[in-house]
Amino acid sequence: MNSDETRQEIDLGGQVAIVTGGGRGIGQAMAQELASAGAAVAALARSEDQLAKTVALIEGEGGRAMALPADVTDQHVVERAVAETERQLGPVDLLVNNAGVGGQVGPLWEVEPDEWWRCVEVNLRGSFLCARAVVPGMIARQHGRVIISSSLAGTAPWPYMSAYAIGKAAVTRLAENLAAETRAQGICVFALNPGSVRTAMWESLFLSDEAAEYLPDLYNYVSQGGSGVPPERAAEP
Amino acid sequence: MLLASGQADALSGCLISVDDDLAEMVQRAKEIQQDELHTLRLRT
Numbered sequence: 195m196n197s198d199e200t201r202q203e204i205d206l207g208g209q210v211a212i213v214t215g216g217g218r219g220i221g222q223a224m225a226q227e228l229a230s231a232g233a234a235v236a237a238l239a240r241s242e243d244q245l246a247k248t249v250a251l252i253e254g255e256g257g258r259a260m261a262l263p264a265d266v267t268d269q270h271v272v273e274r275a276v277a278e279t280e281r282q283l284g285p286v287d288l289l290v291n292n293a294g295v296g297g298q299v300g301p302l303w304e305v306e307p308d309e310w311w312r313c314v315e316v317n318l319r320g321s322f323l324c325a326r327a328v329v330p331g332m333i334a335r336q337h338g339r340v341i342i343s344s345s346l347a348g349t350a351p352w353p354y355m356s357a358y359a360i361g362k363a364a365v366t367r368l369a370e371n372l373a374a375e376t377r378a379q380g381i382c383v384f385a386l387n388p389g390s391v392r393t394a395m396w397e398s399l400f401l402s403d404e405a406a407e408y409l410p411d412l413y414n415y416v417s418q419g420g421s422g423v424p425p426e427r428a429a430e431p
Numbered sequence: 432m433l434l435a436s437g438q439a440d441a442l443s444g445c446l447i448s449v450d451d452d453l454a455e456m457v458q459r460a461k462e463i464q465q466d467e468l469h470t471l472r473l474r475t
Contacts, residue, residue, distance in 0.1 A: 204436040211435070227432055288435050341434050344446055349471065366446050366471055373444030382443035384434050389449040428449050431434055 207232035210283045212276065214266050214324055215293030217244025219393030220343070222251070223425035224290055229257030236279040236286075238262040238324075239293065258283070266293045266320030276327040285335060289328045291321040291342040291365070296395050297357035299404035310357040317361030321368055329376060336380040342369045344385040354408040355399075388428035396422065445469035 211228045215221035216237030222244075229235045229252040237248045237259060245261035252259035260282055262275040279286060297313030298305040321342050332338025347355060348362030369385035376383065390396070399405060400416040433439050433453050441460035446469050447453065456463060463469055 204432050204438075206435060209435075228435060231432060231435070233435070290435075339435060339437070339440075346448070349446070363471065369446070370444050370470055377443065382437075382440045384439070384443065385446040386434065387446060387448040423449060430432060431439075431447055431449055431451070431453060 204231045206288075209233045209287040210236070210279065210285060211288040211290060212236045212238060212262070212279055212286055212324070212328065213290040213292060214238045214320065215343075216248050216290075217241050218248075219395065220388050220391055220425050220428045221290070221292040222248045223429040224292060225259065226251055226255070226257075227426070227429040228288070228290075229259055230255060232257075233288065234258040234260075234283045236260050236262050236275075236283060238264050238266070238275055240265055266291075266324055267315050269323050272323045273327045276324075280331070285331055286328050287332075287338055289324055289338075289340045291324050291340065293320050294343060294361070294395075296399040297355065297361075299354050299399060299402055299408055301354060301408070302356045305357070313357035314361045314364070317358070318364045318368065321365050325368070325372055329372070329381065332381050333376065333379045338376075338381045340369070340372060340381065340383045342366075342383070342385050344369070344387050346387055348385075354404075386431055388431075389423035391425050391428045392416075392420070392422040393425065442469070446471075 211233045213221050213225040216225045217239030225235045225237045225248050237245050239245050242263045249259045249261050264271045264275045294317045295313050298309045342365050344366045345362040347359040348366045352359035366385045369383050373383035400412045405413040439453055
């Protein structure tokens with residue numbers, strides 16, 4: 195099924211979705227896809243400027259969207275953002291946990307501990323906190339879906355990207371666990387590997403001096419214009 | 432989009448990749464869930 199067929203057949207009218215990391219890249223593409231299918235979308239990210247672009251893109255196509263400036267690692271900020279979404283748009287039917295960072299490239303014993311942990315924290319704690327804030331309402335309504343952005347890096351060792359690989363392995367297990375805990379309440383949870391998408395995060399990771407030293411194949415691919423998966427293709431599943 | 436639509440709910444708990452054939456996976460959902468495919472498991 196191609197993207198056009200999917201758009202024509204799927205109607206998300208009346209549904210409310212939160213997309214974290216919705217200010218750019220894959221998250222922005224996901225927010226646009228969901229809005230084009232009729233969902234009202236709350237895009238959550240740290241950058242107000244980027245969020246404004248996402249909202250403008252969606253509204254320009256006739257969709258409904260709101261911006262949620264927030265850091266996914268801050269429990270109280272996340273809880274307020276979910277409450278604001280429900281106040282403005284209604285109960286949340288879909289949470290897309292897409293916010294993530296790539297961390298520092300390098301041997302585990304040489305990367306900065308704070309940067310290493312920040313990568314795990316954004317990917318894992320962010321997904322955990324957002325799910326924790328949204329799922330009780332879904333349980334009360336016996337309905338909801340959660341999609342967590344994962345990666346093949348979470349299924350096998352990824353040398354020199356340990357924080358990213360560990361964070362993605364953890365969120366994959368988070369999806370499995372949450373699915374098992376909420377199956378009886380009518381909630382479905384998925385881990386989604388969007389593939390290698392050429393985003394700003396991708397470029398900052400793989401065009402770095404560290405990537406040139408430790409991940410030369412990827413560095414060469416990106417520096418020579420390798421395009422990866424288009425963001426809109428990554429949003430299709 | 433298919434995940435959001437409910438058409439792939441039988442695959443809840445799975446890791447799904449952009450290149451996977453979701454329609455085919457949904458048809459095999461019982462096998463995928465029973466054999467714990469598309470999940471993180473220890474193989475011995």
